[in-house]
Amino acid sequence: MQIRVADQTIEVNDGASCADVLSDGLSKKQFKNTVAVKCGEKIFDLNGPLPAVCEELTPVFADTPEGLDVIRHSAAHIMAEAVKTLFPDAQVTIGPAIENGFYYDFAYKRPFTPEDLEAIEAEMERIVGRDHPFTCRHVSKDEAESLFKDMGEDYKLELIHDLGQNEYSLYSQGNFTDLCRGPHIPRTGMLKAVKLLSVAGAYWRGDEKNPMLQRIYGTAFANPKDLKAYLHRIEEAKKRDHRRLGTQLDLFSFSEEAGPGMVIWHPKGMLIRTILEDFERKEHLKRGYQIVQGPLILKRELWERSGHYENYRENMYFTEIDEQAYGIKPMNCLSHMLIYRSSIRSYRDLPQRYFELGMVHRHEKSGVLHGLSRVRAFTQDDAHIICRPDQLLEEITGVIQFVKDMAGLFGFEFELELSTRPEKSIGSDEDWDRATNALTDALESIGLPYDINAGDGAFYGPKIDIKLRDALDRKWQCATVQCDFTLPERFDLNYVGQDGERHRPVMLHRVILGSVERFMGILIEHTGGAFPTWLAPTQARILTVTDAQNDFAETCCKTLQKIGLRVEADTRNEKLGYKVREAQVEKIPYMLVIGDKEVADNVVNVRLRTGENLGTKTIDEVVDMIRNDCLEPFKRGGMSYSFF
């Protein structure tokens, strides 16, 4: 038999393992870096037998994404062995590799402490030192059940029962055996860089009705250097955390007195928001939206009619006045529908696009609150597009293009997900098909890649979600477009068609930034607080060398302010270095330094926050420079904006 390995054809003897074949085909160095082997799309154990039908073997190297998965999953097994050694009463459950590491969930009578983690890590080191081989064997269902029953592993038994297979694979290293699909690294000694990170509670099988298990998170890399680099990256990312920068740059705060999840915007943060929102309003008008606004509270009966009272009550705030119950809005759609219904609509009037920067209140569970990303009072850049069914595609395409333009403006990477009909849903198959097709067609016509989340749509219609990542790689949903057949029905929205009959329109719910608060959080982390010049609260600061230049500085400052630039003068009796440092820490884009020389020549010396010094410029040149800097991002996004 012959097998191809790395452009070579290897003659294979009967009974040879994958490792035998690969060691012949690869250099020593390459082979040492191999943790598993790939045949077609499937990955196999390196020290396992050759796959049944296989013409070519590809090595899976330690530092590739697939190799890291194998290493991390193996690390989880080694951690499980360490835990069972130190805490024999603990029961093992499941322990997969995840995006940047791995975890393993244990059932134990008490939570693990940081000291436990240290002990577990030390025990893992011993296991790695013993360099046991990972071995795999296949057993029948009965065998597997009796085995794990003897070991007292109730959770494994439940898994075996629920999986309902006839055969199961078991992996062992040392005297630890786990139910597992594999594959694993050949020997424990190949785990060269591992670190346990944290303990957390997690529900068995992710269901809050189930008991809570003790989860240990860790990470592993191909070598200590990569691990160190990763840990360093995490530390660096923490410095860009918007919660930290929010305090440092004096943008916003939270107050125990005000209540959890309630953002208090300080002047600088609010200034950025205002500029952003102002831009959004203009951009919406350009795209045929109409700006509207509804009240923060609406009668309870209205929420009953919409179905929110029934389905969303736990998340709503209520109030009562004059014996009338009111609900504080968690969504903006209701007033928009009232606007639509305020007159008779012709098919010629559609689509109606209502835009509102609407503040909503949602009583989120206390444990989910997170800086600006998850709050209880926030502002959505919300719009409802009420259109004819035949207009769906064009409207959805318009929304996705809008999102694409905005993402381009800020230089964001984003991920698109299409969520289709869930099991529990309302509406006809025809409606669902048409809406889903419209969403799909829109995605295709824009030409962006997307994932499909089958069955993850809202009960009232399918949707497209757009997710952005924060500094710590957590994904947050921002933009979303949702088709809705229910609300037009419940509120009896209609339009008079060409035929003179009444027809039911479709409604699109959509946001571009999502929550302005959340978006601000992501923007802060994306820029590290160095906002693009058009958004920077202070665009330029004039720094005098001594107070002899203060008059000239004030004059320059007024000139720039009059044009509409956000400029201030630092005329304090401090050394220049001190003033530069302060402006630098505040990440002000332009520092305009004025000493005697500059006053004499009627110029300023320009320093950027990058540290670059542009030399001396006249005030007119400075204005041009800042103006161009402001407009630069808009060229990318294919949008325009006027500042002055």
Add this chain to the structure above:
RNA sequence: GCCCACGUAGCUCAGCAGGUAGAGCACAUCCUUGGUAAGGAUGAGGUCACCGGUUCAAGUCCGGUCGUGGGCUCCA
């Protein structure tokens, strides 16, 4: 909501074998007029989150409440 950790001056943090609080930055006053990331001196600032308990004595130990952080569940 659930599990764990944490909560000391505006900010970042130290303090601990239980004996009545400390630094840097920021702030104020004074000296200094100094060219691109911190000049110097002096001073003001805290019922150590809140409530209760143990103790002669609690920031330090115990319990509860509130808040924050890391996760789980849920979601923009």
